[in-house]
Amino acid sequence: MAAPYPFTAIVAQQDMKLALLIAAVDQGVGGVLIMGDRGTGKSTAIRALASLLPKIPVIANCAYNCDPERPPAGHCESCQHDKKSAPKKTATVGIPVVDLPLGATEDRVIGALDIERALHAGEKAFEPGLLARAHRGFLYIDEVNLLEDHIVDALLDVAASGENVVEREGLSIRHPARFVLVGSGNPEEGELRPQLLDRFGLSVDVSTPQDVKSRVEIIRQRDRYEQDPESFIKQWRRKESAQRRRIEQARDRVGLVSTPDEVLEFAASLCLQLGTDGLRGELTLLRAGRALAALNKKDLLTCADIRSVAPMVLRHRLRRDPLDEAGSDSRIARVLESMEAS
Amino acid sequence: MMPTSASSHWALAEEALAAFSVAPHALGGIWVRSSPGPVRTLFLELAEDWQLNRIAKRIPLHAQEARLLGGIELTQTLATGKLHWETGLLAQSHGGVITLTMAERVQRQTIAHLCSALDTGNLRLAREGLSQTVPAAFGVIALDEGLEGEQPQTALTERLGLRVDLSSLSVHDALPSDIDSARLLNAQANWTSVTLSDDLTEALAVTTLALGIESPRAMVIASRLMKILAAINDRSAATEADLERAVIMSLAHRATRLPELPPEDDDNEASEPEPQEAQSEEPESPSNNEQSEVTPPLDAVIESAIAHIPAGLLASLRQGHQPRGKSSAGGKSGSQQRHKQRGRPVGTEPGDPRRGSRLNLMATLRAAAPWQTLRRRQANPGQQGQLLIKPSDFRTTRFRHQRESTTLFVVDASGSAAMHRMAEAKGAVELLLADCYSRRDSVALIAFRGDKAELLLPPTRSLVRAKKALAALPGGGGTPLAHAVELTTVLSEQIMRDGATPTAVFLTDGVANIARDGTPGRQRAKEEAMAAAKQFRALNSRALVIDASPRAQEKARELAAALGGRYLAMPQADAQGLRNMVRSAEAVN
Numbered sequence: 001m002a003a004p005y006p007f008t009a010i011v012a013q014q015d016m017k018l019a020l021l022i023a024a025v026d027q028g029v030g031g032v033l034i035m036g037d038r039g040t041g042k043s044t045a046i047r048a049l050a051s052l053l054p055k056i057p058v059i060a061n062c063a064y065n066c067d068p069e070r071p072p073a074g075h076c077e078s079c080q081h082d083k084k085s086a087p088k089k090t091a092t093v094g095i096p097v098v099d100l101p102l103g104a105t106e107d108r109v110i111g112a113l114d115i116e117r118a119l120h121a122g123e124k125a126f127e128p129g130l131l132a133r134a135h136r137g138f139l140y141i142d143e144v145n146l147l148e149d150h151i152v153d154a155l156l157d158v159a160a161s162g163e164n165v166v167e168r169e170g171l172s173i174r175h176p177a178r179f180v181l182v183g184s185g186n187p188e189e190g191e192l193r194p195q196l197l198d199r200f201g202l203s204v205d206v207s208t209p210q211d212v213k214s215r216v217e218i219i220r221q222r223d224r225y226e227q228d229p230e231s232f233i234k235q236w237r238r239k240e241s242a243q244r245r246r247i248e249q250a251r252d253r254v255g256l257v258s259t260p261d262e263v264l265e266f267a268a269s270l271c272l273q274l275g276t277d278g279l280r281g282e283l284t285l286l287r288a289g290r291a292l293a294a295l296n297k298k299d300l301l302t303c304a305d306i307r308s309v310a311p312m313v314l315r316h317r318l319r320r321d322p323l324d325e326a327g328s329d330s331r332i333a334r335v336l337e338s339m340e341a342s
Numbered sequence: 343m344m345p346t347s348a349s350s351h352w353a354l355a356e357e358a359l360a361a362f363s364v365a366p367h368a369l370g371g372i373w374v375r376s377s378p379g380p381v382r383t384l385f386l387e388l389a390e391d392w393q394l395n396r397i398a399k400r401i402p403l404h405a406q407e408a409r410l411l412g413g414i415e416l417t418q419t420l421a422t423g424k425l426h427w428e429t430g431l432l433a434q435s436h437g438g439v440i441t442l443t444m445a446e447r448v449q450r451q452t453i454a455h456l457c458s459a460l461d462t463g464n465l466r467l468a469r470e471g472l473s474q475t476v477p478a479a480f481g482v483i484a485l486d487e488g489l490e491g492e493q494p495q496t497a498l499t500e501r502l503g504l505r506v507d508l509s510s511l512s513v514h515d516a517l518p519s520d521i522d523s524a525r526l527l528n529a530q531a532n533w534t535s536v537t538l539s540d541d542l543t544e545a546l547a548v549t550t551l552a553l554g555i556e557s558p559r560a561m562v563i564a565s566r567l568m569k570i571l572a573a574i575n576d577r578s579a580a581t582e583a584d585l586e587r588a589v590i591m592s593l594a595h596r597a598t599r600l601p602e603l604p605p606e607d608d609d610n611e612a613s614e615p616e617p618q619e620a621q622s623e624e625p626e627s628p629s630n631n632e633q634s635e636v637t638p639p640l641d642a643v644i645e646s647a648i649a650h651i652p653a654g655l656l657a658s659l660r661q662g663h664q665p666r667g668k669s670s671a672g673g674k675s676g677s678q679q680r681h682k683q684r685g686r687p688v689g690t691e692p693g694d695p696r697r698g699s700r701l702n703l704m705a706t707l708r709a710a711a712p713w714q715t716l717r718r719r720q721a722n723p724g725q726q727g728q729l730l731i732k733p734s735d736f737r738t739t740r741f742r743h744q745r746e747s748t749t750l751f752v753v754d755a756s757g758s759a760a761m762h763r764m765a766e767a768k769g770a771v772e773l774l775l776a777d778c779y780s781r782r783d784s785v786a787l788i789a790f791r792g793d794k795a796e797l798l799l800p801p802t803r804s805l806v807r808a809k810k811a812l813a814a815l816p817g818g819g820g821t822p823l824a825h826a827v828e829l830t831t832v833l834s835e836q837i838m839r840d841g842a843t844p845t846a847v848f849l850t851d852g853v854a855n856i857a858r859d860g861t862p863g864r865q866r867a868k869e870e871a872m873a874a875a876k877q878f879r880a881l882n883s884r885a886l887v888i889d890a891s892p893r894a895q896e897k898a899r900e901l902a903a904a905l906g907g908r909y910l911a912m913p914q915a916d917a918q919g920l921r922n923m924v925r926s927a928e929a930v931n
Binding site for chain 1: 454
């Protein structure tokens with residue numbers, strides 16, 4: 001299998017790349033929804049992100065990637081059970097990026113009885129599903145608006161609670177499953193369930209580049225990559241590792257970014273003027289803003305940061321009026337402009 | 343310009359096939375538009391000859407997901423008591439070619455799997471006790487027998503690099519070519535190292551923009567095609583000729599607008615003889631200031647592309663319409679086929695598979711597994727080592743039986759009150775769409791005015807598409823009711839064929855004044871409308887006539903009766919009220 005196309009070599013699509021980077025810095029911002037025309041490199045970007053992500057420590061041989069640095073209360077049942085034994089071995093792994101392919105069955109997503117072991121040894125063992133593998137990482141759903149309803153239902157609950165509770169086939173298992181949901185799709189294929197839409201912290205609309213220069217660049221890069229993937233990747237290695245360092249440093253820094261009161265007020269009044277529901281919008285604004293500040297190596301959150309992330313945070317949270325012709329983006333832009341004037 | 347006679351048309355199709363045979367997966371596939379017949383047979387035989395010993399699979403229309411992706415192998419699993427996995431068709435086709443018959447009717451689910459394999463060359467599986475990625479790099483030959491307006495879903499055609507249309511050809515046009523397997527093998531070995539000059543790359547980018555082809559994927563595939571065409575002709579660098587043919591084979595049919603060609607050369611020659619100038623007149627090519635001297639004559643490329651745009655598409659482009667094919671056509675998106683034993687699985691339940699429901703093997707094994715040790719103890723010695731399954735273990739798949747419904751608005755846009763009614767209908771369409779995520783509904787809209795009715799919005803679930811289609815609504819003129827009813831009948835039939843339930847909602851006062859042939863005349867118009875309504879009635883489909891005129895009209899009531907539907911007077915129709923009314927009508931029936 002060929003190595004994925006490098007993230008830094010993706011032409012244009014700044015919004016999409018920024019949203020993914022923010023989610024990589026602070027996994028608490030919630031998921032990223034990427035909607036756009038076909039062939040705009042949505043899936044390429046997400047697969048590329050996987051190789052860019054820093055490594056994290058995990059408890060060795062834990063199916064749920066438990067974090068050794070957390071108190072055992074947050075661990076999965078099996079790690080909690082042998083807490084009396086000697087200190088557990090740890091390992092470092094890349095942050096998992098798990099694909100939830102179309103046509104996935106429920107048992108693979110939430111996990112199910114391990115049939116082989118049940119048939120042979122007659123023991124009731126749990127075979128973890130995709131949600132377990134995605135814990136502490138990313139869960140990627142391509143064509144998210146074509147996802148089967150019963151899978152969406154399973155996801156909604158887990159994404160909200162951060163825990164997967166399995167009650168089936170005589171099994172009773174619960175394990176932590178906190179992941180960043182990344183969805184991509186084409187808006188012409190249909191709408192997303194509002195509840196699912198709500199689970200995404202950031203949303204970006206991608207469109208195709210319309211200038212000759214970037215289009216030529218797309219053909220050229222793609223051609224070079226296809227001719228000789230290995231040397232192409234080698235060529236981009238420096239940029240890739242610089243980007244990786246940037247993410248790592250930002251992950252360390254993001255907790256230290258301070259939030260002045262005036263920025264809090266700015267975020268609150270922005271949400272108020274746009275009439276977004278609940279507090280989720282404001283909280284995500286601040287988190288995403290801080291992640292952006294950290295990516296830019298700053299320690300202070302500013303109104304400018306909030307402005308830059310406002311469209312991707314709020315776009316999908318505006319109450320939709322089907323009769324309103326102007327899109328969400330222009331409404332956000334209008335309010336931002338009026339706030340600048342005042 | 344390329345000659346466009348029939349035999350050269352065939353030669354072009356043949357060359358496209360040759361390019362496909364060199365690198366099926368790199369080009370995605372070839373979209374063959376043709377009804378079955380000797381020419382298509384000849385074409386497919388040639389495709390087989392040029393397969394270069396690749397695997398060739400055929401996917402029928404009704405192929406099940408489990409067969410496409412792979413699943414549990416029943417016999418082996420039961421005989422050995424161990425899970426045996428059976429590779430699906432897609433993975434089996436790795437390195438080969440898949441022929442998709444009746445591609446215009448293939449289900450969306452199947453298309454989605456094909457597309458993800460075409461994009462990545464891999465198949466990611468997470469089903470029935472297996473999670474893995476298997477290689478599945480193949481090319482697709484999509485056989486499209488669609489009638490006018492019907493074509494495979496855009497998600498698929500977008501990924502098929504080549505398109506050939508054989509419908510206008512006869513066997514006599516099919517002259518043998520000088521391409522043979524040896525040349526193809528040679529090209530297969532060499533095409534990746536063919537060079538593509540910067541000028542050609544830029545020319546390709548400019549051409550796609552001029553034709554309004556936004557997708558970078560189409561552009562990247564065309565760049566590969568240029569290299570392959572060069573390799574077939576034994577060249578180590580792509581040339582203008584390759585660009586021209588790549589544009590014809592791979593891009594012309596994707597055009598969404600006609601480029602404004604720069605003025606003829608002789609106008610230009612007097613002032614600026616340099617080729618660059620001709621190019622800088624291209625629309626939307628802002629960054630060609632750093633061009634070298636050898637710019638390919640782009641006009642010629644674009645002109646020949648225009649000459650090869652399919653006729654129907656060209657006509658609609660000329661009228662400035664967004665081609666309907668851009669949305670997934672055939673009115674099929676948003677509706678999936680539904681049968682009593684097929685459709686959306688929503689879980690499993692204990693049950694007897696002999697009653698006609700489908701056995702879910704995984705769930706059955708899961709139910710049986712915990713009991714195995716116990717049952718073995720009680721079993722006859724001869725049965726040791728076997729899997730012991732009892733009827734009580736049987737689990738069957740539950741399917742959602744509820745059929746998808748499609749609400750078909752037929753809006754009278756004639757006369758003075760039209761604008762008001764149209765606005766309300768438009769509002770109701772969008773409101774219905776806005777709450778259709780949970781219900782699997784789609785909405786379509788027919789407007790009639792002047793001398794004919796028109797399908798403005800094919801059945802869709804997408805708010806984005808609906809908004810696009812509704813943005814410019816016509817209004818005013820006569821009332822061609824008969825044509826509107828006829829069109830409604832045709833569309834309702836089509837919707838039923840696709841497995842959904844249509845509900846036609848007429849918004850009219852029922853006063854017809856334009857006859858079927860477009861001439862005015864109340865009496866004849868009315869008679870024809872009633873005759874058309876009787877035909878609709880024969881479908882036994884739901885209809886609702888909403889009379890939005892200030893005073894209730896007897897004619898609207900008559901129309902409702904002839905359609906076999908309900909009549910509702912609604913002097914103050916508003917979008918919200920309409921929505922509620924449609925919902926309640928659908929619930930009643």
